[in-house]
Amino acid sequence: MTRLRAKRHIPERMEVCKDLWFASPSANKGHWREVCGFPETSELYLEIGCGKGKFCTETASANPDALYIALERESSVILAAIEKTRELGIGNLFFVNADAKNLLDYFADDEVDRIYLNFSDPWTRKKKPKRRLTYRDFLKVYEKIMVPGGQIRFKTDNTLLFEFSLSEFKECGFTLSEVTRDLHNSEYDKDNVRTEFEQKFAEQGIAIKRCVATSGKQK
Ligand SMILES: C[S@@+](CC[C@H](N)C(=O)[O-])C[C@H]1O[C@@H](n2cnc3c(N)ncnc32)[C@H](O)[C@@H]1O
Secondary structure (H helix, E strand, O other): OOOOOOOOOHHHHHHHOHHHEOOOHHHHOOOHHHHOOOOOOOOEEEEEOOOOOHHHHHHHHHOOOOEEEEEOOOHHHHHHHHHHHHHHOOOOEEEEOOOHHHHHHHOOOOOEEEEEEEOOOOOOOOOOHHHOOOOHHHHHHHHHHEEEEEEEEEEEOOHHHHHHHHHHHHHOOOEEEEEEOOHHHOHHHOOOOOOHHHHHHHHOOOOOEEEEEEOOOOO
């Protein structure tokens, strides 16, 4: 059978992979590890805006003991990530086709150990900063669902978004580390897994910015 073209037959193709994504993620709130068959002690990592899944599939494959949840709001895009996960037989990566603005419906307080934000839409036009996934209202939500000391690992090509995000992280009480404005020529590139967008930007000679923001939430 010829492979179905992207954006065609999305519901049918999602149905084939239904064991890899959750149609009602709210039902898992506070129980992700149990629902996904992982010990309560496992780390839970969340990628927001996973795109076609290069980063989450490679990262989850390399860390089979951790549970990975990848969130993406575009169904045609997340489908590519889900089908890749199925083809590769990855058992520790699951998906949610939803908007990050509803995260509090899906995750309980202190449920997530780490959040990845890779090449989030920059929303650099005037009056749009509230839509940025590093805007303070989002950071407060991330802090709530993360454990004390939880980390946000953030990468972008966009200088304006990066400088804005550093300022928002600081304003919200996060501690910054591993800050670089040229990741691929830095010491932090050693363990770096490139995303689809990162690969594209690197080929264009655009320097990648990256930081780790650690939550200041107390136990
Ligand atoms: C520029 S792409 C980057 C994709 C991937 N992370 C990468 O680096 O290759 C941003 C992705 O985030 C998704 N996205 C943007 N805002 C979102 C939101 N509020 N909730 C969920 N996904 C979102 C978009 O649909 C898009 O697939």
